[in-house]
Amino acid sequence: MTENARETMEFDIVVVGGGPSGLAAAIRLRQLVPQATVCLIEKGSEIGAHILSGAVIEPRALDELLPDWRETGAPLNTPVTEEAMLFLTENRGYTVPLLDRVMPHMRNHGNYIVSLGDVCRWLAGRAEELGVEIYPGFAGADVLVEDGRVVGVVTGDMGIGRDGEPGPNYAPGMELRAKYTLFAEGCRGSLTKRLMAMYNLRKGVDPQTYGLGIKELWEVPAEQHRPGLVQHSFGWPLDDRTYGGAWMYHFGENLVSYGFVVGLDYPNTWLSPFDEMQRLKLHPSFRSTFEGGRRIAYGARALSEGGIQSIPRLTFPGGALIGDTAGFLNVPKIKGTHTAMKSGMLAAEAVAEAMEGGRAEPTSYTARVRQSWLWEELRGVRNIRPAFARFGMKGGALYSGIDAMLLRGRAPWTLRHRHADNEVLESASASPQIAYPKPDGKITFDKLSSVFLSATNHEEDQPVHLKLRNDALWKTVNWDVFRAPESRYCPAGVYEAVDVETAPRLQINAQNCVHCKTCDIKDPAQNIDWCTPEGAGGPNYPGGM
Amino acid sequence: MTVLVFLDHESGVIRQASRSAVTAARALGEVHALVTGDAAVADAAARIDGVAKVLRAAGAAAAHELAEPLAAVIADLAPAYSHIVAASGASGKNVLPRAAALLDVQPIPDVVSIVDADTFVRPIYAGSALATVKSSDAKKVLTVRASSFDPASAEGGAAPIEQVTVPEGPAVSEFVSIALSKSERPELESARVIVSGGRGMQNEENFKLLNPLADRLGAAIGASRAAVDAGFVPNDYQVGQTGKIVAPDLYVAVGISGAIQHLAGMKDSKVIVAINKDPEAPIFQVADYGLVGDLFEILPQVEAALDTAG
Amino acid sequence: MKVLVPVKRVIDFNIKPRVKADGTGVETAGVKMSMNPFDEIAVEEAVRLKEKGIATEVVAVSVGVQQAQDTLRTAMAMGADRAILVLTDVAVEPLGVAKILKALVARESPDLVLLGKQAIDDDMNATGQMLAGLLGWAQGTFASKIEIADGKAAVTREIDGGLETLTLTLPAIVTADLRLNEPRYASLPNIMKARKKPLETIAPADLGVDVTPRLTIVSVAEPPARQQGIKVESAADLVARLRNEAKVI
Structure with missing residues (x-):
């Protein structure tokens, strides 16, 4: 059997997934426990190959993880200089006034427009310098569990034919065994799904709710490029029952990141997120940017929008969930990189502590999350996304304005996510x-x-x-x-x-x-x-x- | 300027691609042709329109166009020439770079356009881009794409024929055998005509309806990824970005919608024909000739038309 | 018998290269790079020769930037024993690469140099032939089959319209074509082991080789888009046009 053909390698920690949370966790672990062996696998052909994000990132977590990032070539090169939120009707766009007050989460001063893939490539370089072993091109296909404890993962077999039989190039997967395994698979991780079932991690929490983000990267004529501009929109072409909106970020060398997020709790079966995304480009508030430009890349990725109501139990014997597979996205901010990185760093600290104490479960991770700015931030915005689900787009926008200006995120109630x-x-x-x-x-x-x-x-x-x-x-x-x-x-x-x-x-x-x-x-x-x-x-x- | 063109031949017949190389070379100067093989090959070379002189490298050492002696011959002759040219076939690509190394020259393969005596256009990245390059070498060594230059007429010339000697050297390589493929169905990569089927063929059984058309055209048979995915034909039929990249003279797409992955694999075909029932199918955007209708009715009609006209 | 396998780091074959807006070349920043697929085939063949007991050592060589190390590690994960990186930021042309390889051949004394028939970036198809010319060795290009015995290599070559078989006296150069073999995966255990195999870095100047390019790139452009053709009314019309207008049948 193939089981017998599998080779095994032992590490202190295995990280599944080479996104911001996985890389941050790996870096933090080597900073805290330099002698620990840390192995990171990534299913993409290289680090960054499967990374898709807007992205405007808040450097808070990066400041804590690698304070020297400015001097060491981190690809955060376009600071946000100008921002606008538009409410769209079919033919017009209305700028939301006093954005700082009604939508304080959208304030992007001090943030950077980046390619998150490039940021991850850079983080991977830093991780390797610190001694993390990174293996792209290998997917975590299965979780290894012994006596109720996660003891690593098995990478996918290579060279299995369409018929399910090993072909001439068959190379069996490898057992990567670890004292602790961190799952950083991003939204809706396939191994995370099994862990949730195995350890009943979703017990007592709301169902997770998701969005689908579709993105295009454009190169536009220099005269249409406004580096540092961040533009968001809501309203048309989505109806009031559908959550979503668009982004457009000008950065780098004549690059524009354009994308569209649709809440996957949309009711209309005829809705096509792809076509919504395409037709929004024809709106007068967007079209002029793209005229004469060329589209150079395209991609899509789901994201977790449930917020703290939907975060599952984070630890289990032998490991933890980090980043968006757990669901740390700040929805009104539409940012999850800093929270993902922070969760990875906190998990690393908890693992370091558990390893020293010889405990199987890095339980202090949960408490560390609850005591951190990460929790405070997510708690403050917890009612906004469910308000949109409950009151519609306009009602939701109104609610979030009230929440921001009057309640300041401290409403004594919590709106629940009622349906998957x-x-x-x-x-x-x-x-x-x-x-x-x-x-x-x-x-x-x-x-x-x-x-x-x-x-x-x-x-x-x-x-x-x-x-x-x-x-x-x-x-x-x-x-x-x-x-x-x-x-x-x-x-x-x-x-x-x-x-x-x-x-x-x-x-x-x-x-x-x-x-x-x-x-x-x-x-x-x-x-x-x-x-x-x-x-x-x-x-x-x-x-x- | 005088240009040396190496003309390769198959079973004593000079390839048409080599006559295209003559056309390219004439844009650069007077053309002298280098041939191997028996006297008939040299005679044929002498009759090619535009050839001013034929150099015949005779004898066993030069037979079979082996690279080692031929490159040495070319290097010996090189001082008299500004450019050395051959068609971008297996023979030219085998011999010319070796000769270029002997001359300390960086060769320029697959030229599709001659800008001036030093500057040439050639495809890179499998045709995804066209590079214009300028050579600083005193002598240029080029292979040219036959599809970019019309072949010189096989008749009309009456060039004198000279014998050239093949330099003596240790025979490090030896010809053993040649096996030209005689299969009725050419291979996809080298076929002059390809008939390809897509999901519109509906099933494995119907896919075979392409055989009679391919037989008449002497064509290879290809398929779109959708047809492969649907299990109509095996993987190795697949034309496209993830399958085989082809550029035949004639590509007939039958029941293929024209997904971009497919177009990436065949868009360099000289002439594209599309047969599809959907007039909006993207394949029509790249087709030179489109025929809208039910392929099961059209296929027999095309066969009949081929039989009548032929 | 020692086998030297030169390998090149190129834009991954899955990526459609994008011509830079200023026409100076193709965008490579942040683009996934991999081993040239023909070189993978060459590595595979060399490793198979070793597994058959014919080759005793397989040495991978690359000429290029620091990241070409990754390409060499892949070659070692596939089974090469050690690697040499000739480190340079210059885009070295086949002539320069052939000169570097000639110098390495003098140092390493291989019996066979096995390399891909062409790199999928510049599509030159020249390095093997040029190295053979500089060394005065026999060459077997576009190989679809290699058999080694008694100091000779029988090489079946893919030529226009068929196959040709040559016998080369070793030492010789063989360039690999697509059908020579199907390369194995670099498996995770082997990638881990390859990290510990020796990788030596040297500079072209150490070998006394001048790699100054002979070609300057004037411009790089996208090929012209295909023009839409016409719709024909009937099968008979189609055949008539193919015959008389397009002249392809």
Whole structure:
């Protein structure tokens, strides 16, 4: 059996995932316990390949982790100099006045517009200098558990054929054993999902609620580039029942990061986040920036929007959850990098303490989180996202203004998340259809030419990594009731309903998958299981993304 | 300026690509042709329009266009020439860089356009970009893309033929055998014509309906990723960014919508034909000739038209 | 028998290169780099020769920037025994690389130099042939099969329209084509072990080689976009046009 062929390596700590939280944890561990062996694996082909974010980042956590970052070449080069929040109607954009007062979370003074992928590449370099062993191209495929304690992970097998049989290049996965394993998989981690079930980590907390972020990177003519400008919008083209909005950041050498987030608790099955994102570029408040520019990259990623109500138990024997797989995003700020990094650093401190005391569970992590600015920050904004779910976009905006100006985040109540995102989708017959404009090939594009710009690739000959738990459910639920919502919410064209006039069936183009995890979240019957494909597969986001 | 063009031949017939190299070389100066093989090859070279002189490297050492003796011959002849040119085929690419090394020259392969005597345009990154490069070498060694230059006429010239001697040297390589492929179905990468099917073929059985058309055109058969994913044909049929990148003279896309991954693999084809029932399919944006309709009706009609006209 | 395998770090084959807006080249900053796929095939073949007991040592060489170390580590993870990095920030042309390799051949005395037939960035397809020319060694380019016995290498080559077999007297240069083999994965255990294999760094000047480029890049541009063609009305019309207008059948 393959079990016997597996090689094993022992470390003090294994970190699964090379994003901001995983890298921050690894760096902190080597700072605190220089003799500890720390191994970090990343499913992307290199560090940064799967990192997708706006991104405006707050340097607070970085200041604490690597105070010398300014002198050591960290790629935080464009400070925010100008910002605007727009409320959009179909043809006009209204600037929200007194932004500092009504939306204090949006204040970006002192923050930087960055490529988070580039920041991670830089962090990885620092981590390696500190002695962290980093192995990109290897996915954590399974959790190793012995006597109720997590003792590491198994990396994915390589060279398994489409039929599930080992091919000529078969290389079995490796057991990476560790005293402590930190799961830094990002939103909706596939191993995290198993840990949550195994250790019942979600007991007593609200369901997690998610958003889907879709991003494009543009290079625009110099005269249209306003470095340091941060522009956000809400309103059109989404209806009042759908949470979301757009961002546009000018940074670097004539680069513009444009993106759109849709709350995955949207009810209309006909909604296509991708097409919403495309058509918003045609709005007068955005269009002029893109005229004459060229789109150079595309990608998508889900994010956790539940806030503290939805954060699960963070530790279990042998490890902890860090970053967005636990759900530390600050939604009104639309920032999660500083909180993710902080959570990784706090977990590292807890692990260092547990290791010294010989304890299996780094339990002090939870208390450290609760005593930190991270908790204070997330607690202050806890009611804003659920207010949008409850009162709609306009009501939610009003609530958040009141919350900010009068309550200052100290409301004595906590609004709950009442439903998981997959539960609120309404049937095709009950949902109004949406007519999206055709792509013009200059400012708006189709899905496949977009996916092409994500440089996504998966080894052809491997089992499909998107599995239906029950094949029959697709026809009776997804098709008959909802008319294949996956063909619309998937931003990469993975899911296609084919032969719809004769015998509808689902075609899964797994090769296109950009690893956003939306299908795992939004499938109405939770029938789609996102598993890790062969390591190094997925998008290859370039520098600047 | 005088230019030396190495003309390669297959079974005694000078390749058409080499006649394209003659056209490219004429833009640079008077053309002298270097050939190997028997006298008939030299005679054919002498008749090519635009060739002013033929140099024949005869004898066993020069047979089979082995790189070691041929590069030595070229290096010996080089002082009389400003440029040394060959077609970008397997033979030219085998021999010319070696000759360039003997001359301490950096060769310029795959030239698609000649700007001036020192400056040339060539594709890089598998054609994703075109680089214009200027050489500071006193002598230029180039291979040229046949598809970018019309072949010189095979007839019309009457050049004198001179024998050149092949320098003596230790025979470090030896010809053993040659096996030219005779398969009825050419391989995708080297086919002149490709017929490709997409998901519109509907199933594995229907996919075989492409065979009669491919037979008539002497074409290789390819497929889109959607057709491969759907299991109509094996992986190695796949044309596209993640499959094979092809650039035949004629590419016939049948029931292929034209996903960007597919277009990336065939957009450099000289002529593209698309047959699809959806008039909005992106494939029509790159097709030179589009035919909208039910492929199952159209395929037999095309076959019939080929039979009639042929 | 010692095998020298030169490898090059290039933009990963999955990435579509982007021409810089100023036309000076292709964007490489922050772009994923990997070993040139043809060189991977060469490494695989060398490692197989070692596994068959024909080769005794496989030495990987790269000419390039510091990060080319990663490429050499990959070669060692695949099975190369040690590596040499000739460190330079200059984009060295095939002629310069061939001169560097010639100097290394003098130092290492390999019996076989096995390399990819071309790099997928500049698509030059020249280094192997040029090295063979400089050394006066036999060359077997575009190899789809290699058999070594009695101081000779039988090399099957991919030529226009078929295959050709040559016998080369060793030492010789062989360049790998796509069908020579399917390279193995660099497995995680082997990547870990490769970290401990020796990697030596030297400068071109240490080898006494001048690598000044002979070609200057005047400009780099995107190829012109394909123009949309016409819709034809019938199969007969299509065939007639292919025959008379496009002249492709």
